[in-house]
Amino acid sequence: MTRTDRQLTRPACDKALLSDWDAQVGAAGPGVRGDFHASPGALALDCTGRVATKFVAGQAGIVLVPDPASLGALPERGWEHLLATQRARAAALGLPLDWELDERFPDRLPNRLAAAGFRERRPVTVLLGSAGHAAAGRGDDLPPGIRVQADSTDYAAVRDLARTVRGGDWSWLPDALAHWVRDDRAPCTVVTARTPRGRLVAAAWVRFHPGTPFASLWGGATAPAWRGRGLYRALVRLRAALAADRGHRLLYTEAMGSSRPVLCRSGFGPVRVLVPYRYCPPGR
Known part of the structure; x- marks a missing residue:
């Protein structure tokens, strides 16, 4: 972990990195x-x-x-x-x-x-975190048989899960995910948690921003019956590891109150309020 990453929760450092995000990614x-x-x-x-x-x-x-x-x-x-x-x-x-x-x-x-x-x-809340720190975080014991993996296949199931968890239409999501996965400007990888029988119970995705130290985390959703069992945190760790493997050492995300505590325990710090x-x- 670099010195900057260790200082990530210091306000002055956070604001400098947020300015970097605005200039290098947000401006796109x-x-x-x-x-x-x-x-x-x-x-x-x-x-x-x-x-x-x-x-x-x-x-x-x-x-x-x-x-x-x-x-x-x-x-x-x-x-x-x-x-x-x-x-x-x-x-x-x-x-x-x-x-x-x-x-x-x-x-x-x-x-x-x-x-x-x-x-x-x-x-x-906008939060920034260290990919290396989040990827190396303490692993929660997942329910028996749950598989957490990169899974860019069944986008319709991800849409259906989003509808169940968040309400609303979400009909735009399958086409968007397929588009982002192919988008060289900011390639996307979808990650999922599935039961032993293959039922989707949690999903999220990460976009990588080439030429910058940043990747961004989006879309975390966990089926109501499976909340509080470590699935969301496992998806954060996997996405952080994928980002680190590609050389992106910093993570950007936007969180509602329900996911912010998990992210803060994974080393993220708040830098902006929308x-x-x-x-x-x-x-x-």
Whole structure:
């Protein structure tokens, strides 16, 4: 483990590494992520040129902002037009629309979104970790016969598990996984936990970012009856090991409250908070 990795939980070091992520991976755009932002589908560019919106397969739309700081230069009339356009697009499709804010956005944006009918939702934590440390973490005893392995085959089963665990449509996921696995910009590997009879009970994936020290972890889901039995942590260890084998020593992930404790026990540290704001058109 390098000196930087040992210091990963120190705030100054974390922020420097987060800046590296923003510059080396984040600047490449949403296509190298491993979530809905990066799923195949059409983008609708806003007339300001500063944002794009994306709606795929009945999913809540997302506002994508390549350069959050640039929004600070938008005049008042520009804000009114931007937000009116976003709301109209969501209303025409009959779908919610999300913004995710962090410290890079203008300070007044939360108030602007609230005034435009966007409502704050549960925050998401961005964490960074050392691949070597996470891969070498203490192994939990898995239930007898459970197999944890790289398993880029049955993407429909991964979709069905996501629907069971998280609700929602997720019909976009099989095509997205197949696309990411073939994507040389950020190759993807799916990992699964299966019972002795082959039933999928946990799944996740990792994307590798060539030319950078980073890999990113996405999509962890465990069937309700199998939670608390070490499966998620085993998937973290396996993905960390795959990243380390490819020479990626740092891991990026975004976590809700349920997975954050496991990640922190695996050596990850929080570096940013994402606060989603959602607009729901009338009737939704």
